[in-house]
Amino acid sequence: MELTVNGQRHQIDAEAGMPLLWVLRDILGLTGTKYGCGIAQCGACTVHIDGMAVRSCQIALADVGGEVTTIEGLGTPDAPHPVQQAWIDHQVAQCGYCQSGQIMSAAAMLALQGEPDDQQIDRIMSANLCRCATYPRIRAAIHDAARRLATG
Known part of the structure:
Protein backbone atom coordinates (compact mmCIF):
# COMPACT_ATOMS: atom_id res chain seq x y z
CA MET A 1 0.00 0.00 0.00
CA GLU A 2 1.22 3.50 -0.82
CA LEU A 3 1.17 6.17 1.88
CA THR A 4 2.26 9.81 1.71
CA VAL A 5 3.77 11.03 4.97
CA ASN A 6 5.31 14.47 5.42
CA GLY A 7 5.37 14.95 1.66
CA GLN A 8 7.18 11.68 0.90
CA ARG A 9 5.60 8.63 -0.70
CA HIS A 10 6.22 5.30 0.96
CA GLN A 11 5.40 1.78 -0.12
CA ILE A 12 4.15 0.09 3.05
CA ASP A 13 4.18 -3.67 3.43
CA ALA A 14 1.83 -4.19 6.38
CA GLU A 15 -1.58 -5.59 7.24
CA ALA A 16 -4.42 -3.32 6.11
CA GLY A 17 -5.77 -3.24 9.68
CA MET A 18 -2.51 -2.11 11.27
CA PRO A 19 -3.05 1.19 13.12
CA LEU A 20 -1.42 4.18 11.46
CA LEU A 21 0.43 4.88 14.73
CA TRP A 22 2.45 1.67 14.41
CA VAL A 23 3.09 2.23 10.70
CA LEU A 24 4.55 5.64 11.55
CA ARG A 25 6.60 4.49 14.54
CA ASP A 26 7.65 0.94 13.70
CA ILE A 27 7.84 0.93 9.91
CA LEU A 28 8.76 4.53 9.06
CA GLY A 29 10.72 5.30 12.25
CA LEU A 30 8.79 8.52 12.95
CA THR A 31 8.73 8.27 16.73
CA GLY A 32 7.52 11.81 17.48
CA THR A 33 3.96 10.49 17.40
CA LYS A 34 3.44 8.83 20.77
CA TYR A 35 1.44 5.87 22.03
CA GLY A 36 -0.60 6.96 25.01
CA CYS A 37 -3.77 5.00 25.59
CA GLY A 38 -4.50 3.09 22.37
CA ILE A 39 -8.21 4.00 22.49
CA ALA A 40 -8.15 7.56 21.08
CA GLN A 41 -8.80 9.18 24.47
CA CYS A 42 -5.53 10.94 25.33
CA GLY A 43 -4.41 12.62 22.10
CA ALA A 44 -0.72 11.68 22.31
CA CYS A 45 -0.94 10.00 18.89
CA THR A 46 -2.50 12.97 17.06
CA VAL A 47 -1.40 13.52 13.47
CA HIS A 48 -2.98 15.33 10.54
CA ILE A 49 -4.64 13.67 7.59
CA ASP A 50 -5.18 16.32 4.94
CA GLY A 51 -4.85 18.96 7.66
CA MET A 52 -7.40 17.47 10.04
CA ALA A 53 -6.30 16.28 13.48
CA VAL A 54 -6.90 12.54 13.93
CA ARG A 55 -5.90 9.88 16.45
CA SER A 56 -3.46 7.60 14.66
CA CYS A 57 -3.96 4.76 17.16
CA GLN A 58 -7.48 4.19 15.83
CA ILE A 59 -7.02 4.72 12.08
CA ALA A 60 -6.25 1.54 10.17
CA LEU A 61 -3.68 1.78 7.39
CA ALA A 62 -6.35 0.86 4.83
CA ASP A 63 -8.54 3.76 6.02
CA VAL A 64 -5.94 6.50 5.55
CA GLY A 65 -7.42 8.47 2.70
CA GLY A 66 -5.04 11.38 2.37
CA GLU A 67 -1.66 12.86 3.13
CA VAL A 68 -0.37 12.31 6.65
CA THR A 69 1.60 14.96 8.50
CA THR A 70 3.39 14.09 11.73
CA ILE A 71 5.15 16.36 14.20
CA GLU A 72 8.35 15.72 12.21
CA GLY A 73 6.71 17.20 9.11
CA LEU A 74 5.08 20.22 10.75
CA GLY A 75 8.24 22.30 10.90
CA THR A 76 12.00 21.92 11.07
CA PRO A 77 14.57 22.77 13.75
CA ASP A 78 15.69 25.72 11.60
CA ALA A 79 12.15 26.81 10.64
CA PRO A 80 9.68 25.64 13.28
CA HIS A 81 5.95 25.99 12.70
Missing part, protein backbone atom coordinates in the same frame (compact mmCIF):
# COMPACT_ATOMS: atom_id res chain seq x y z
CA PRO A 82 4.58 29.00 14.63
CA VAL A 83 2.88 26.64 17.10
CA GLN A 84 6.16 24.82 17.73
CA GLN A 85 7.95 28.14 18.26
CA ALA A 86 5.25 29.34 20.66
CA TRP A 87 5.58 26.07 22.62
CA ILE A 88 9.32 26.73 22.98
CA ASP A 89 8.87 30.40 23.87
CA HIS A 90 6.25 29.64 26.52
CA GLN A 91 8.19 26.64 27.87
CA VAL A 92 5.05 24.52 27.63
CA ALA A 93 6.60 21.08 27.98
CA GLN A 94 7.46 19.53 31.30
CA CYS A 95 7.80 15.81 30.69
CA GLY A 96 6.98 16.44 27.02
CA TYR A 97 5.31 13.12 26.29
CA CYS A 98 1.97 14.55 25.19
CA GLN A 99 3.36 17.62 23.48
CA SER A 100 3.58 16.37 19.90
CA GLY A 101 -0.12 15.50 20.04
CA GLN A 102 -0.91 18.83 21.71
CA ILE A 103 1.00 20.74 19.03
CA MET A 104 -0.66 18.82 16.19
CA SER A 105 -4.13 19.48 17.63
CA ALA A 106 -3.34 23.16 18.14
CA ALA A 107 -1.96 23.57 14.62
CA ALA A 108 -5.06 21.96 13.08
CA MET A 109 -7.34 24.14 15.20
CA LEU A 110 -5.53 27.34 14.21
CA ALA A 111 -5.63 26.40 10.54
CA LEU A 112 -9.42 26.24 10.81
CA GLN A 113 -10.26 28.91 13.39
CA GLY A 114 -7.70 31.70 13.15
CA GLU A 115 -7.72 33.37 16.57
CA PRO A 116 -9.80 31.29 19.00
CA ASP A 117 -10.88 32.56 22.41
CA ASP A 118 -10.13 30.76 25.69
CA GLN A 119 -13.38 28.78 25.59
CA GLN A 120 -12.74 27.54 22.05
CA ILE A 121 -9.18 26.56 22.96
CA ASP A 122 -10.31 24.75 26.09
CA ARG A 123 -13.09 22.91 24.23
CA ILE A 124 -10.91 21.73 21.37
CA MET A 125 -7.78 21.03 23.39
CA SER A 126 -9.70 19.17 26.13
CA ALA A 127 -9.36 16.08 23.94
CA ASN A 128 -5.60 16.13 24.61
CA LEU A 129 -4.52 15.12 28.09
CA CYS A 130 -1.43 16.42 29.88
CA ARG A 131 -0.48 14.67 33.10
CA CYS A 132 1.81 17.58 33.98
CA ALA A 133 -1.17 19.98 33.76
CA THR A 134 0.54 22.61 31.62
CA TYR A 135 -2.85 23.77 30.33
CA PRO A 136 -2.37 27.50 31.14
CA ARG A 137 0.91 27.51 29.19
CA ILE A 138 -0.72 25.56 26.34
CA ARG A 139 -3.48 28.18 26.12
CA ALA A 140 -0.96 31.05 26.21
CA ALA A 141 1.15 29.41 23.50
CA ILE A 142 -1.90 28.90 21.29
CA HIS A 143 -2.86 32.58 21.62
CA ASP A 144 0.72 33.55 20.74
CA ALA A 145 0.83 31.19 17.75
CA ALA A 146 -2.52 32.54 16.53
CA ARG A 147 -1.11 36.09 16.59
CA ARG A 148 2.01 34.93 14.73
CA LEU A 149 -0.06 33.19 12.08
CA ALA A 150 -2.36 36.20 11.69
CA THR A 151 0.54 38.60 11.13
CA GLY A 152 2.40 36.22 8.83
Whole structure:
Protein backbone atom coordinates (compact mmCIF):
# COMPACT_ATOMS: atom_id res chain seq x y z
CA MET A 1 0.00 0.00 0.00
CA GLU A 2 1.22 3.50 -0.82
CA LEU A 3 1.17 6.17 1.88
CA THR A 4 2.26 9.81 1.71
CA VAL A 5 3.77 11.03 4.97
CA ASN A 6 5.31 14.47 5.42
CA GLY A 7 5.37 14.95 1.66
CA GLN A 8 7.18 11.68 0.90
CA ARG A 9 5.60 8.63 -0.70
CA HIS A 10 6.22 5.30 0.96
CA GLN A 11 5.40 1.78 -0.12
CA ILE A 12 4.15 0.09 3.05
CA ASP A 13 4.18 -3.67 3.43
CA ALA A 14 1.83 -4.19 6.38
CA GLU A 15 -1.58 -5.59 7.24
CA ALA A 16 -4.42 -3.32 6.11
CA GLY A 17 -5.77 -3.24 9.68
CA MET A 18 -2.51 -2.11 11.27
CA PRO A 19 -3.05 1.19 13.12
CA LEU A 20 -1.42 4.18 11.46
CA LEU A 21 0.43 4.88 14.73
CA TRP A 22 2.45 1.67 14.41
CA VAL A 23 3.09 2.23 10.70
CA LEU A 24 4.55 5.64 11.55
CA ARG A 25 6.60 4.49 14.54
CA ASP A 26 7.65 0.94 13.70
CA ILE A 27 7.84 0.93 9.91
CA LEU A 28 8.76 4.53 9.06
CA GLY A 29 10.72 5.30 12.25
CA LEU A 30 8.79 8.52 12.95
CA THR A 31 8.73 8.27 16.73
CA GLY A 32 7.52 11.81 17.48
CA THR A 33 3.96 10.49 17.40
CA LYS A 34 3.44 8.83 20.77
CA TYR A 35 1.44 5.87 22.03
CA GLY A 36 -0.60 6.96 25.01
CA CYS A 37 -3.77 5.00 25.59
CA GLY A 38 -4.50 3.09 22.37
CA ILE A 39 -8.21 4.00 22.49
CA ALA A 40 -8.15 7.56 21.08
CA GLN A 41 -8.80 9.18 24.47
CA CYS A 42 -5.53 10.94 25.33
CA GLY A 43 -4.41 12.62 22.10
CA ALA A 44 -0.72 11.68 22.31
CA CYS A 45 -0.94 10.00 18.89
CA THR A 46 -2.50 12.97 17.06
CA VAL A 47 -1.40 13.52 13.47
CA HIS A 48 -2.98 15.33 10.54
CA ILE A 49 -4.64 13.67 7.59
CA ASP A 50 -5.18 16.32 4.94
CA GLY A 51 -4.85 18.96 7.66
CA MET A 52 -7.40 17.47 10.04
CA ALA A 53 -6.30 16.28 13.48
CA VAL A 54 -6.90 12.54 13.93
CA ARG A 55 -5.90 9.88 16.45
CA SER A 56 -3.46 7.60 14.66
CA CYS A 57 -3.96 4.76 17.16
CA GLN A 58 -7.48 4.19 15.83
CA ILE A 59 -7.02 4.72 12.08
CA ALA A 60 -6.25 1.54 10.17
CA LEU A 61 -3.68 1.78 7.39
CA ALA A 62 -6.35 0.86 4.83
CA ASP A 63 -8.54 3.76 6.02
CA VAL A 64 -5.94 6.50 5.55
CA GLY A 65 -7.42 8.47 2.70
CA GLY A 66 -5.04 11.38 2.37
CA GLU A 67 -1.66 12.86 3.13
CA VAL A 68 -0.37 12.31 6.65
CA THR A 69 1.60 14.96 8.50
CA THR A 70 3.39 14.09 11.73
CA ILE A 71 5.15 16.36 14.20
CA GLU A 72 8.35 15.72 12.21
CA GLY A 73 6.71 17.20 9.11
CA LEU A 74 5.08 20.22 10.75
CA GLY A 75 8.24 22.30 10.90
CA THR A 76 12.00 21.92 11.07
CA PRO A 77 14.57 22.77 13.75
CA ASP A 78 15.69 25.72 11.60
CA ALA A 79 12.15 26.81 10.64
CA PRO A 80 9.68 25.64 13.28
CA HIS A 81 5.95 25.99 12.70
CA PRO A 82 4.58 29.00 14.63
CA VAL A 83 2.88 26.64 17.10
CA GLN A 84 6.16 24.82 17.73
CA GLN A 85 7.95 28.14 18.26
CA ALA A 86 5.25 29.34 20.66
CA TRP A 87 5.58 26.07 22.62
CA ILE A 88 9.32 26.73 22.98
CA ASP A 89 8.87 30.40 23.87
CA HIS A 90 6.25 29.64 26.52
CA GLN A 91 8.19 26.64 27.87
CA VAL A 92 5.05 24.52 27.63
CA ALA A 93 6.60 21.08 27.98
CA GLN A 94 7.46 19.53 31.30
CA CYS A 95 7.80 15.81 30.69
CA GLY A 96 6.98 16.44 27.02
CA TYR A 97 5.31 13.12 26.29
CA CYS A 98 1.97 14.55 25.19
CA GLN A 99 3.36 17.62 23.48
CA SER A 100 3.58 16.37 19.90
CA GLY A 101 -0.12 15.50 20.04
CA GLN A 102 -0.91 18.83 21.71
CA ILE A 103 1.00 20.74 19.03
CA MET A 104 -0.66 18.82 16.19
CA SER A 105 -4.13 19.48 17.63
CA ALA A 106 -3.34 23.16 18.14
CA ALA A 107 -1.96 23.57 14.62
CA ALA A 108 -5.06 21.96 13.08
CA MET A 109 -7.34 24.14 15.20
CA LEU A 110 -5.53 27.34 14.21
CA ALA A 111 -5.63 26.40 10.54
CA LEU A 112 -9.42 26.24 10.81
CA GLN A 113 -10.26 28.91 13.39
CA GLY A 114 -7.70 31.70 13.15
CA GLU A 115 -7.72 33.37 16.57
CA PRO A 116 -9.80 31.29 19.00
CA ASP A 117 -10.88 32.56 22.41
CA ASP A 118 -10.13 30.76 25.69
CA GLN A 119 -13.38 28.78 25.59
CA GLN A 120 -12.74 27.54 22.05
CA ILE A 121 -9.18 26.56 22.96
CA ASP A 122 -10.31 24.75 26.09
CA ARG A 123 -13.09 22.91 24.23
CA ILE A 124 -10.91 21.73 21.37
CA MET A 125 -7.78 21.03 23.39
CA SER A 126 -9.70 19.17 26.13
CA ALA A 127 -9.36 16.08 23.94
CA ASN A 128 -5.60 16.13 24.61
CA LEU A 129 -4.52 15.12 28.09
CA CYS A 130 -1.43 16.42 29.88
CA ARG A 131 -0.48 14.67 33.10
CA CYS A 132 1.81 17.58 33.98
CA ALA A 133 -1.17 19.98 33.76
CA THR A 134 0.54 22.61 31.62
CA TYR A 135 -2.85 23.77 30.33
CA PRO A 136 -2.37 27.50 31.14
CA ARG A 137 0.91 27.51 29.19
CA ILE A 138 -0.72 25.56 26.34
CA ARG A 139 -3.48 28.18 26.12
CA ALA A 140 -0.96 31.05 26.21
CA ALA A 141 1.15 29.41 23.50
CA ILE A 142 -1.90 28.90 21.29
CA HIS A 143 -2.86 32.58 21.62
CA ASP A 144 0.72 33.55 20.74
CA ALA A 145 0.83 31.19 17.75
CA ALA A 146 -2.52 32.54 16.53
CA ARG A 147 -1.11 36.09 16.59
CA ARG A 148 2.01 34.93 14.73
CA LEU A 149 -0.06 33.19 12.08
CA ALA A 150 -2.36 36.20 11.69
CA THR A 151 0.54 38.60 11.13
CA GLY A 152 2.40 36.22 8.83
